[in-house]
Amino acid sequence: MIPADFPPHWRAAIETGDASGFKTQDDFVAFFRATSIVNGCFGELSDAETDNVVGLRDGFPEVNEAARQAATKEREAAPRFIGVTNLARAPTLAELQPEIDAIETGLGKMSRSASESWAKVIAKHNQGVP
Structure with missing residues (x-):
């Protein structure tokens, strides 16, 4: 569309x-x-x-x-914080917001079936995790 x-x-x-x-x-x-x-x-x-x-x-x-x-x-x-492990300090919510917005936008663009399939993959993986 x-x-x-x-x-x-x-x-x-x-x-x-x-x-x-x-x-x-x-x-x-x-x-x-x-x-x-x-x-x-x-x-x-x-x-x-x-x-x-x-x-x-x-x-x-x-x-x-x-x-x-x-x-x-x-x-x-764009500064990146999510997933970075060697940060000198914890980022503020204001600093994280652009990344959060980008992630939410990407998730919103996923088709319903793709997100459901991904949820099934995660659930199946988590069943094997102690």
Whole structure:
């Protein structure tokens, strides 16, 4: 399902694979980030729509790479606390909030069946843990 807040030229790109509506590279990069597998809507698109997005990524590798680099730069710039064991001090809730928000957003984007399957995997693993 294409997010309702996507502009018409993004919708057209997803529905038809037509990139003619993109006027700037920044807009195209933003599109690739919004339709990514990580933190994007890729997993919610139909098979035909995902094929169109993959076709655009394959057809514009330099823009796709710019989107990947922008996402990496943003991710690396954000401080990380969860899972880090060598912290000099415990982080405050305000410092943790961006990570918590990102995790909650990711969980919210998981399909119901995926989250149920994951819960079953965890439950099965926990049965074997003393």
